[in-house]
Amino acid sequence: MNHTKTRLVALTQFTKHFLCFGICLGLCVGVTACGSLRQIFREATPTPQPTTVEQVSADQIAQAMQADSFYSEYGSVDLLIQGVVSSISQKENGVIVEFKTSVPLKVQCDLGDQAVNFHPGDTITVRVANPRENVARETGEIIMQDCAIQ
Numbered sequence: 001m002n003h004t005k006t007r008l009v010a011l012t013q014f015t016k017h018f019l020c021f022g023i024c025l026g027l028c029v030g031v032t033a034c035g036s037l038r039q040i041f042r043e044a045t046p047t048p049q050p051t052t053v054e055q056v057s058a059d060q061i062a063q064a065m066q067a068d069s070f071y072s073e074y075g076s077v078d079l080l081i082q083g084v085v086s087s088i089s090q091k092e093n094g095v096i097v098e099f100k101t102s103v104p105l106k107v108q109c110d111l112g113d114q115a116v117n118f119h120p121g122d123t124i125t126v127r128v129a130n131p132r133e134n135v136a137r138e139t140g141e142i143i144m145q146d147c148a149i150q
Helices: 002-041 058-066 070-074
Strands: 053-057 078-091 094-099 106-112 123-128 135-138 141-144
Touching: 053 058, 058 070, 058 078, 058 106, 058 141, 070 135, 078 106, 106 123
Parallel strands: 053 078, 106 141
Antiparallel strands: 078 094, 078 123, 094 106, 135 141
């Protein structure tokens, strides 16, 4: 009788372990299946919206920066900036173009290593992407990085 009781206890423990293993296996399969189903039925990724481009003059940029409204007006759009070149200088990192403005702030554009085929007095247009990151105000000047000649 003692031997039968020991076998019954062992069988009961085996059944418990087997049942726990089955439950764990079922949970793993269920979680994996839910993840796969979620991936199949998830919403499509929205199409990126086209970037808004604002055409402005170098003078408008200087006035907005002087009025402390530059980033609220132009911070989230790409800028096409047109202006009259007042000077062109070669710096260690590339060419810097300065635009004429009607306010005391200088507006400078870093062209990097782009070829310059214009002169002071010429009107040019440059594109500045992401002004919130690429336009900075320093004492008496506005510096625009990563300008692209248009």
